[in-house]
Amino acid sequence: MILRLTLAAIAFAATLAAPLRAEIAIQEVTSPGGIKAWLVEDHNIPFMALEIRFRGGTSLDQPGKRGAVNLMTATLEEGAGDLDAQGFAAARDGLAARIGFGANSDEVSISVQALSENRAEAMDLLRLALTEPRFDAEAVERVKGQILAGLRADERDPSAIAARLARARSYGDHPYGSAGDGTTDSVTALTRDDVLAAWQGAMARDRVYVAAAGDITADELGLLLDKLLSDLPETGWPLPPPATLNTAGGLFVEPFPGPQSVVLFGHGGIAFDDPDFFAASLLNDILGGGRFSARLMSEVRDKRGLTYGIGTGLSVRDLSAEWMGQFQASNDKVAEAITVVRAEWARMAAGEITETDLATAKTYMTGAYPLRFDGNDAIANILVGMQMLGLPSDYPKTRNDKVNAVTLDDLKRVAARLLKPDDLFFTVVGQPEGLTSSE
Structure with missing residues (x-):
């Protein structure tokens, strides 16, 4: 002990x-x-x-x-x-x-x-x-x-x-x-x-x-x-091929007893090595990132009381990329919450973003980044992840500069490119009122 x-x-x-x-x-x-x-x-x-x-x-x-x-x-x-x-x-x-x-x-x-x-x-x-x-x-x-x-x-x-x-x-x-x-x-x-x-x-x-x-x-x-x-095998099993994402939008409801429904939603995302990745990260922070001031948190939770929490994130894996989100809501509120999510997705896709939105997101992202390096175990974990992403060893010194270089025009261009409200697919597990599967 x-x-x-x-x-x-x-x-x-x-x-x-x-x-x-x-x-x-x-x-x-x-x-x-x-x-x-x-x-x-x-x-x-x-x-x-x-x-x-x-x-x-x-x-x-x-x-x-x-x-x-x-x-x-x-x-x-x-x-x-x-x-x-x-x-x-x-x-x-x-x-x-x-x-x-x-x-x-x-x-x-x-x-x-x-x-x-x-x-x-x-x-x-x-x-x-x-x-x-x-x-x-x-x-x-x-x-x-x-x-x-x-x-x-x-x-x-x-x-x-x-x-x-x-x-x-x-x-x-x-x-x-x-x-x-x-x-x-x-x-x-x-x-x-x-x-x-x-x-x-x-x-x-x-x-x-x-x-x-x-x-x-x-x-x-x-x-x-x-x-x-040194004693490990030199080669292993072949790596799998890239994944093909089903990009059709829609809704699927799986019945499950209970007062609430679980909702997952999303569509295609962006690769980490894409030049627009940092703009997409800032967009995600504004739309549904971890802050209580994010658009979806404000519109779905604060203004309408449809859920206790909602969030989105860029999922970047070796063989695919998605823009994903999730929330839970009472069965009588799920349909309205989904409608609001689609509407906010469309608003941002149309370029309804301000300089204040951008400045706030930059402050959060650049301020939070150095705090990740808070001990040997955290540093080692970050370094091995950087290698797997193919990043250069000086990336920690340049990362915040890349974030700060994003302009409002960049945000609007990338929002139009990536945010596709009609492509959103919602997976609902529960007994939501007024919703039926589209496929």
């Missing part, structure tokens, strides 16, 4: 010691074995954060094996080398280290935080998990049971139902069209051999991205990476 508290205290101290600004010195590191990484070196606190990503994620699931990559990732910490699940957990906790594994539709992720005095032992433990996972039959079945319990709970959750329906309608048979954790049938059928195959296919050196921040030098990081990753 003392060691855990020590790690937590040092992690907290790191957030206080780190400057709340985006002007960080990023080193581009290449290990002796050729593994590339980014590093922000900071020796003020004896603590290091390491982030590893493997591109592909749950979208790499093979035909008939939906949920295999997710199951594999969830079982990585259930024993490695000569350590069973309990032994692995005890070793990790004894080192006051945090080792987390995760997966989404685009990546398998590993997050590690360790004290400098225990770094070597923590990395040895991580290497075992990456290169010698046990995948004991008992552990696989136990984790399967946990996943299946979650899937059964999702079958009774209107928000999960809405997400499932929206995915399937948007992307069909593409991996983006279904949840990466699989279905009750697909997960039940998975075997230990499927988990082993997913480990070999998803975690390979041809798709790895690495970032570190904290008390470690470039030379030390290079040696550490070779020891961690």
